[in-house]
Amino acid sequence: MLAILLSLSTVADVHTSNTCQSRGCVETDPVFGRHPSPGRLWAESAAITGVEIYGLHATRKKRVLKWAVRLLVMYEVEEHTRWAYLNTHVCEKGCGPR
Secondary structure (H helix, E strand, O other): OHHHHHHHHHHHHHHHHHHHHHOOOOOOOOOOOOOOOHHHHHHHHHHHHHHHHHHHHHOOOOHHHHHHHHHHHHHHHHHHHHHHHHHHHHHHHOOOOO
């Protein structure tokens, strides 16, 4: 269930980021740079999400580590959801190059 939430929140974040960039906004995540291509956003986000999902699977029987990884993934779900929400509102108001 957590892997599904992580995947959906990542898709929402990347989609809204691409939409905003097509309207003149810039990416604020230093991992991607200010003007990443849509392909780069999708590929790197998919790779990072894949590693996080693998971490969920690989640590499922290790009690302490399992909960640490789950907390990290829950934090990532919250972050992606929040950024998707903020991207949507920034795009509605409009933005130019900064």
